[in-house]
Amino acid sequence: MNEKVMRAVCYESYGSGSEGLKHVQVPIPKPKRDEVLVKVEASCPNPIDYKLQGGIARPFMPKKFPYIPVTDISGEVVEIGSDVQFQVGDKVVAMLTYTNGGGLGEYAVAPAKLTVKRPEEVSAVEGAGLPLAGLTALHVLTILGHVEIKSGGKAANVLVIAASGGVGHYVVQLAKLGNNHVTATCGARNIELLKSLGADEVLDYTTEDGKMLRSPSGCKYDVVINCATSEIPWLTYKQNLSEQGRVVHLNPDGKTMMKSVSLKLSCSRKKVTSLMMCPKKKEDLEFLVGLVKEGKLKTVVDSKYPLAEAEQAWAKMMGGHATGKIVVEP
């Protein structure tokens, strides 16, 4: 029997960055009973995708090669497993498993438990940006940061470090859904963008004030969401935090963990929290898609690449200077 094949981009070993990506023809995967097969319309790589290729979770993930990377997709359901509620023809946003990957292909198998319907108001590109970056933004802000994002909720002063990135630009917009005052840091070229997304004040991270995280209006931060990888001394945070201020790190290292413990032991009212792995919940993804539908959240697109140029998208992502999300379209 002739197996149907599709175009995909994979890598065959750890390391090698964009040069390790290969264009291949592989069989179209079959969905299991709790999965759907999606014809991919857009996918968005995240930094974790190149970090996995670099071996950050070696030897557990990826376990098998060749591996088709990327987990965040939008597309149309073309085949369903026996136990799922979706129908062929449904437009969806989905987060694939890291075990299977598959986003850099023409078709991908998605778990129904992390697949949500995409209303016609939400484009494939806007939807594909949401899974990891949007879920992370929502979690760090509301669960780890305790920031309310309902209008009428308690107001907080929020600082978002690296606010122009995939996660940061969602954090800014989500924080502004509530009564919060948002200070954002980014490079000079993105200052106007961050203002347009709702930031009340923006700091260029290359300036002295930016490095010192000094709010132009002099406010003290109740919550700092740090999406950057660069190290910031605790003293810099401390000087800018309110009495019960907390710092949430997306890229925790040993020092961050130690600081978190030492603050707890000293009964400090200031806190440091780290995100290890963002929990993924279908209802949260539905919430984010709903916000995009209502025009309350947008996906800023850094650049779009056809699947045939996926290595360029990969290299751009590895460069660490994306503004919003990088998109790959089959």
Ligand code: NAP
């Ligand atoms: P990204 O899109 O690659 O972020 C790039 C953006 O960050 C660029 O716009 C860059 O601005 C800006 N930036 C970098 N360093 C900065 C600094 N020191 N100050 C201000 N802006 C800075 O990355 P992302 O998708 O937002 O993810 C952010 C980080 O969080 C990544 O390291 C990712 O791996 C991590 N993360 C962790 C989890 C978890 O579960 N723990 C989940 C999601 C993401 P310029 O171009 O102007 O430099």
